[in-house]
Amino acid sequence: MDFQAFRNRVNISEEGLYREFFRKHRDKIKVKKEDVAIRNLKKIFEAALSLSNKKGFSAMSMRDLSAGAGLSMGALYSYFSSKDELLDMIQQQSERIVADVLIDQVEGIEDPRLKLKRAILTHLYLSEIMHPWFYFSYMEAKNLGKEVQKKAIELALFTEKIFFDIIEQGEQGRIFRDVNKELVSAVIKAMLQDWYLKRWKYEMRNISVEEYAAFVVDLVDSYLLS
Amino acid sequence: MDFQAFRNRVNISEEGLYREFFRKHRDKIKVKKEDVAIRNLKKIFEAALSLSNKKGFSAMSMRDLSAGAGLSMGALYSYFSSKDELLDMIQQQSERIVADVLIDQVEGIEDPRLKLKRAILTHLYLSEIMHPWFYFSYMEAKNLGKEVQKKAIELALFTEKIFFDIIEQGEQGRIFRDVNKELVSAVIKAMLQDWYLKRWKYEMRNISVEEYAAFVVDLVDSYLLS
DNA sequence: GTCTATATCTGGATAGAC
DNA sequence: GTCTATCCAGATATAGAC
Numbered sequence: 001m002d003f004q005a006f007r008n009r010v011n012i013s014e015e016g017l018y019r020e021f022f023r024k025h026r027d028k029i030k031v032k033k034e035d036v037a038i039r040n041l042k043k044i045f046e047a048a049l050s051l052s053n054k055k056g057f058s059a060m061s062m063r064d065l066s067a068g069a070g071l072s073m074g075a076l077y078s079y080f081s082s083k084d085e086l087l088d089m090i091q092q093q094s095e096r097i098v099a100d101v102l103i104d105q106v107e108g109i110e111d112p113r114l115k116l117k118r119a120i121l122t123h124l125y126l127s128e129i130m131h132p133w134f135y136f137s138y139m140e141a142k143n144l145g146k147e148v149q150k151k152a153i154e155l156a157l158f159t160e161k162i163f164f165d166i167i168e169q170g171e172q173g174r175i176f177r178d179v180n181k182e183l184v185s186a187v188i189k190a191m192l193q194d195w196y197l198k199r200w201k202y203e204m205r206n207i208s209v210e211e212y213a214a215f216v217v218d219l220v221d222s223y224l225l226s
Numbered sequence: 227m228d229f230q231a232f233r234n235r236v237n238i239s240e241e242g243l244y245r246e247f248f249r250k251h252r253d254k255i256k257v258k259k260e261d262v263a264i265r266n267l268k269k270i271f272e273a274a275l276s277l278s279n280k281k282g283f284s285a286m287s288m289r290d291l292s293a294g295a296g297l298s299m300g301a302l303y304s305y306f307s308s309k310d311e312l313l314d315m316i317q318q319q320s321e322r323i324v325a326d327v328l329i330d331q332v333e334g335i336e337d338p339r340l341k342l343k344r345a346i347l348t349h350l351y352l353s354e355i356m357h358p359w360f361y362f363s364y365m366e367a368k369n370l371g372k373e374v375q376k377k378a379i380e381l382a383l384f385t386e387k388i389f390f391d392i393i394e395q396g397e398q399g400r401i402f403r404d405v406n407k408e409l410v411s412a413v414i415k416a417m418l419q420d421w422y423l424k425r426w427k428y429e430m431r432n433i434s435v436e437e438y439a440a441f442v443v444d445l446v447d448s449y450l451l452s
Numbered sequence: 453g454t455c456t457a458t459a460t461c462t463g464g465a466t467a468g469a470c
Numbered sequence: 471g472t473c474t475a476t477c478c479a480g481a482t483a484t485a486g487a488c
Contacts, residue, residue, distance in 0.1 A: 031453065033453080036453070040453095055368060055369065056282060056284055056368065058282055058284045058285040059369065061480080061481065062483080063480085071454080073483080073484090074454065074455060074457095075455070077482095077483070078454080083481095139365070142280065142282060143282060143285065182431060183433070184445075186420070186427070186428075187442070187445065189420075190417050190420035191413050194412070194415075194419075198412075202412075207408070212409070215406060215413075216413070219410075219413065219445075222449050222452050223445050223448055223449065256471085262471075288463075289462090289463080297472080297473095298472060298473045298474075299464085299466090299473085300465095300471095300472060300473055301471070301472050301473070303465070304472080308464080309465090
């Protein structure tokens with residue numbers, strides 16, 4: 001499965017993303033016309049991600065955001081009630097998509113080697129589509145509200161557990177050899193995260209996501225099979 | 227070489243670290259008594275690292291820092307002239323140590339396998355000793371001044387190149403097989419960074435730095451030799 | 453639904469007493 | 471060499487006109 005195939009497969013549309021968001025937060029959002037709200041939410045989130053990923057969320061002022069989104073300060077506050085709430089909102093929206101897609105894409109595969117490969121590809125391709133969101137989640141994790149932060153940690157451990165479970169399954173089926181599953185899944189996660197954390201580097205070196213994916217799969221495979 | 231052996235070997239003393247810093251920045255620092263300055267620099271840097279690693283450098287106010295370091299605002303500004311300068315200072319001090327130690331520890335080893343192992347252990351052990359500094363450098367990289375940031379990127383690429391060169395050497399000596407050296411060195415770096423970026427996780431799981439180190443060496447070795 | 457104008461406060465930075 | 475007191479720019483947030 002290459003990146004383009006994945007894109008078609010999961011079909012995350014921007015429209016849908018913000019529409020879902022709007023419906024989820026109808027109560028908090030003062031603007032009631034759905035299509036107006038969606039259009040502005042898109043502008044707000046895109047500007048917020050772009051600005052915070054450049055200089056950090058707390059260094060981004062609301063004036064910056066206002067200018068970046070092309071909305072007045074007053075208008076911004078019709079969509080959220082404080083800067084901190086905006087932070088949490090971005091995080092939560094990001095999480096919803098990750099959890100949905102990851103689980104959906106790996107279930108139903110029996111062969112552990114294929115399943116592991118699928119999980120790796122899914123994570124990489126998804127981070128490619130949602131790059132600003134993934135980067136934001138990683139870098140701003142420590143600024144999240146207590147509750148949201150707790151959820152974020154849980155999700156991080158959960159995605160790692162996906163790898164753990166696949167390796168365990170393969171081990172029981174005598175397909176993989178006996179390894180330290182905790183450590184293998186931890187470094188798989190680390191390698192997948194490196195892809196979106198240092199995108200500039202890989203871009204500079206003209207390494208495509210497919211190439212990187214193939215390499216990680218090969219590395220892990222060779223360790224588990226050797 | 228275990229962690230304790232490394233500690234004795236490199237012998238990075240806190241005293242020495244701040245003394246060297248003071249001498250390097252005599253011109254900028256208004257306080258002239260060396261031992262007074264060293265004592266306060268230690269308090270300032272420790273508080274600054276602790277606070278920024280908790281909530282981010284830009285979210286840390288100078289009043290926070292003043293309270294954390296046990297010095298008044300006025301006193302702080304005898305040691306640096308702006309908050310941004312402090313940021314750059316921390317980064318530069320961190321870099322100086324990393325570059326020195328890394329180069330020093332790997333040179334003179336001929337066998338590529340041993341050399342690679344040494345480089346991995348050195349990086350991990352050093353990050354263990356200098357944890358707050360490493361974490362800070364990673365997380366605050368985007369907030370650095372232009373010049374300092376450029377240097378930081380260079381150092382990052384340089385440390386990666388150390389791994390690249392060792393692998394190349396091993397390949398030419400027919401000890402390692404033919405692999406994508408760029409990618410192998412990139413993911414080695416990623417795994418080493420994960421150790422200090424997610425220390426809480428490894429601590430929680432009772433994984434020691436020696437254990438992690440042995441695992442990474444084993445994984446990389448098995449890929450290069452298979 | 454969006455804007456402008458403004459209230460209110462917090463941040464970095466410094467002057468001058470000690 | 472350090473502290474207190476203070477300045478003022480810039481921050482978040484809101485009220486009220488349109």
